[in-house]
Amino acid sequence: MTVDVSFYTTAELAREAGVTRRTVMHYAELNLLTPDQVTASGRALYGPYSLRLLRDLMDLRALGMPLEEARDMVTLRRATHDITGQYRRDWTRADIPISDERLQALHARLRAINESYARQAENLARFDRWLSKRFTGDQASVATPEEDSATG
Structure with missing residues (x-):
């Protein structure tokens, strides 16, 4: 079964993601984001x-993930998903060109980010x-110092 896939140019991808064209090009230069086709x-x-993937890269970077780990994340996801984002059930470990040590480090980083996110x-x-509780419309009730400390 053939799936009809629409492709984005660099400018279209940037516009859809809400970033500059230069950001997409920069991520492509760093091999964080690779084109699916080249004319x-x-x-x-x-x-x-x-x-x-581009939106995820932006989020991961905002959460403090280093470029190398972000690259591994994209590599892993591209190896296990097709061009439309559907999970590939036929992937094998050989499809993922990342060492077990780096995968374990990535897993540890993702868990730490997830735990931090849950706390926040x-x-x-x-x-x-x-x-x-304290604000309704334009009316504000004055909180006691004990109530203020309860928010921190």
Whole structure:
């Protein structure tokens, strides 16, 4: 079964992801994001999954993931997913050109980021509840110092 796939040019991919064209080109130069096709004239074309990978790269970098680990993440995901982003059930360990040691380090980093995210999500939810209790419309009630310390 053949799937009809639409491709993005560098500029289209950048626009969809909300980044500059130069950002996409920079990530391509660093092999963080690779084109899925290159036209005869040399124009890079990116499949639908590249948009998700680019957004994920931006998020991972914002969360402090080093470039090398971000590259490993993209390599791993490209090896286990097709151009549309569907999980490939037929992938094998040989499809992933990353050492076991680097995969273990990546796994440890992702767990640390996930744990940090869970803590922050809990803190933000608590702060949101505190704000919701104290503010209604333009009316603000004055919190006691004990209540203020409860948000931290």
